[in-house]
Amino acid sequence: MAFGFWQSTLGKKIVMGVTGLIMIGYLCAHLLGNMKIFFGPGEFNAYGHWLRVMGAPVLHHEWGLWIARIVLLAAVILHAVSAYQLSRRDIKARPQKYVHTKPRMSYATRTMRWGGVILGLFIVWHILDLTTGTTHSGGFQEGHPYQNVVDTFSTWYGNVIYIVAMLAMGMHVRHGFWSAAQTLGAGNHTRDRALKAIANALAIVLTAGFISIPVGVMTGVVS
Amino acid sequence: MKLTLRVWRQKNPDTPGAMATYELDGVSQDMSFLEMLDVLNEELIVKGEEPVAFDHDCREGICGACSLVINGDAHGPERTTTCQLHMRSFRDGDTIDIEPWRASAFPVIKDLVVDRSAFDRVIQAGGFITAPTGSAPEAHATPVPKADADYAFEHAECIGCGACVAACPNGAAMLFTSAKVNHLNVLPQGSPERETRVLDMVAQMDAEGFGGCTLAGECATACPKGIPLFSITAMNKEWLRASRKVKR
Numbered sequence: 001m002a003f004g005f006w007q008s009t010l011g012k013k014i015v016m017g018v019t020g021l022i023m024i025g026y027l028c029a030h031l032l033g034n035m036k037i038f039f040g041p042g043e044f045n046a047y048g049h050w051l052r053v054m055g056a057p058v059l060h061h062e063w064g065l066w067i068a069r070i071v072l073l074a075a076v077i078l079h080a081v082s083a084y085q086l087s088r089r090d091i092k093a094r095p096q097k098y099v100h101t102k103p104r105m106s107y108a109t110r111t112m113r114w115g116g117v118i119l120g121l122f123i124v125w126h127i128l129d130l131t132t133g134t135t136h137s138g139g140f141q142e143g144h145p146y147q148n149v150v151d152t153f154s155t156w157y158g159n160v161i162y163i164v165a166m167l168a169m170g171m172h173v174r175h176g177f178w179s180a181a182q183t184l185g186a187g188n189h190t191r192d193r194a195l196k197a198i199a200n201a202l203a204i205v206l207t208a209g210f211i212s213i214p215v216g217v218m219t220g221v222v223s
Numbered sequence: 224m225k226l227t228l229r230v231w232r233q234k235n236p237d238t239p240g241a242m243a244t245y246e247l248d249g250v251s252q253d254m255s256f257l258e259m260l261d262v263l264n265e266e267l268i269v270k271g272e273e274p275v276a277f278d279h280d281c282r283e284g285i286c287g288a289c290s291l292v293i294n295g296d297a298h299g300p301e302r303t304t305t306c307q308l309h310m311r312s313f314r315d316g317d318t319i320d321i322e323p324w325r326a327s328a329f330p331v332i333k334d335l336v337v338d339r340s341a342f343d344r345v346i347q348a349g350g351f352i353t354a355p356t357g358s359a360p361e362a363h364a365t366p367v368p369k370a371d372a373d374y375a376f377e378h379a380e381c382i383g384c385g386a387c388v389a390a391c392p393n394g395a396a397m398l399f400t401s402a403k404v405n406h407l408n409v410l411p412q413g414s415p416e417r418e419t420r421v422l423d424m425v426a427q428m429d430a431e432g433f434g435g436c437t438l439a440g441e442c443a444t445a446c447p448k449g450i451p452l453f454s455i456t457a458m459n460k461e462w463l464r465a466s467r468k469v470k471r
């Protein structure tokens with residue numbers, strides 16, 4: 001059964017939808033946490049510390065954080081693997097293009113694959129930049145996330161990478177949220193307007209919210 | 224009207240094809256698109272050339288035999304079948320591109336004719352009920368709620384032409400398969416095989432090499448019978464339910 005599920009195009013698509021929704025859920029929580037940056041280094045760094053003691057005293061130091069990391073890593077991998085396998089299949093199923101072509105689908109729909117690749121690369125860079133500090137500009141300080149964020153957004157390329165990725169994320173979420181509703185069988189005529197409105201709202205709030213941070217650093221609101 | 228036609232010509236499945244250009248004069252606005260092609264073919268035969276092969280049968284918009292991607296649209300610019308498309312939808316002097324359905328599950332046989340037997344095999348996998356039928360039963364013997372009857376009828380309208388596959392950027396047969404699944408699964412006659420039907424038909428659809436759904440919506444836009452995109456959502460729901468219920 002589990003094997004048959006994964007073998008089916010519908011099963012893979014359902015995996016993609018569920019993992020996509022998990023990631024959207026995470027993005028909402030991540031954005032709420034990040035907004036603390038506008039209340040100063042004390043509050044933001046305390047929040048960073050709380051992430052490590054989350055779930056205490058039931059959970060040991062950093063266990064909550066690691067559980068979240070493992071779930072997210074599994075989600076990203078499953079999502080990317082099913083996206084890759086389904087995309088290969090789709091391209092094979094339509095090898096010959098029409099001579100007479102016209103642009104049809106919305107921009108968000110057409111950019112799901114390349115947008116997804118941009119997001120995948122961004123996730124790797126983002127972790128190397130602000131979690132491990134491997135590619136961080138200037139001295140990365142463990143336990144001082146506020147300063148690290150300010151450093152990243154004090155470089156032009158930090159801002160460019162981040163803002164481009166957030167625009168791609170917004171579009172991916174816009175088509176992705178609505179698609180996931182269809183994939184999981186939740187859409188219909190009566191609900192469609194509401195689902196589209198939620199998809200647009202999620203896309204706009206997540207994009208604008210995340211972009212407000214580099215803009216905050218650039219304008220000196222966060223420093 | 225005078226038209227320039229650019230038509231896909233392909234001798235057989237193994238020979239590569241190409242677009243060929245024909246000038247056609249004296250086309251009436253009242254002709255159907257297929258009648259216009261008949262006129263072209265008569266001219267070609269008189270000139271000793273091979274006529275353009277294309278599929279057609281009822282020419283009433285009910286059988287699903289006609290196909291053709293016209294100027295990039297499956298069944299052309301109107302929401303109807305190619306046989307019910309009339310030349311008044313075009314203008315004098317137009318250049319019209321005519322291509323076959325494109326999908327690896329629908330290989331070209333000749334010119335504009337493609338092999339759609341993959342659809343037959345999807346139907347054979349579960350698009351039927353196994354109850355013995357005999358002559359028409361008494362209509363009141365099996366009550367069907369009005370809403371269910373309407374829903375079944377909306378999906379029963381699918382004529383299996385394959386425009387959805389032709390229009391889909393992934394060559395997916397999701398709209399066709401969902402129309403058949405939803406039509407039977409909502410009715411009492413179809414309910415004993417509700418789970419196996421959707422699982423088997425989807426498995427066959429995959430085995431035929433159709434692509435997957437990316438919710439582009441092109442299929443529902445192209446469908447001459449107006450099968451809605453949410454049919455796919457409903458099939459996803461049926462499939463998810465069945466794969467939880469049936470242990471195989």
Ligand code: HEM
Binds near residue numbers: 024083179184
């Ligand atoms: C690892 C990088 C990623 C890749 C390669 C990727 C790729 C894709 C692709 C190809 C699709 C299918 C597009 C379509 O149906 O037209 C998709 C759908 C989706 N993606 Fe992503 N994506 C990635 C990251 C993300 C992230 C970070 C999120 C969360 C915000 C996300 C949320 C979704 C959702 C909700 C769907 C809809 C699934 C469905 O149709 O059921 N993806 N993704």
Ligand code: FES
Binds near residue numbers: 279
């Ligand atoms: S020829 Fe029968 S539907 Fe067009």
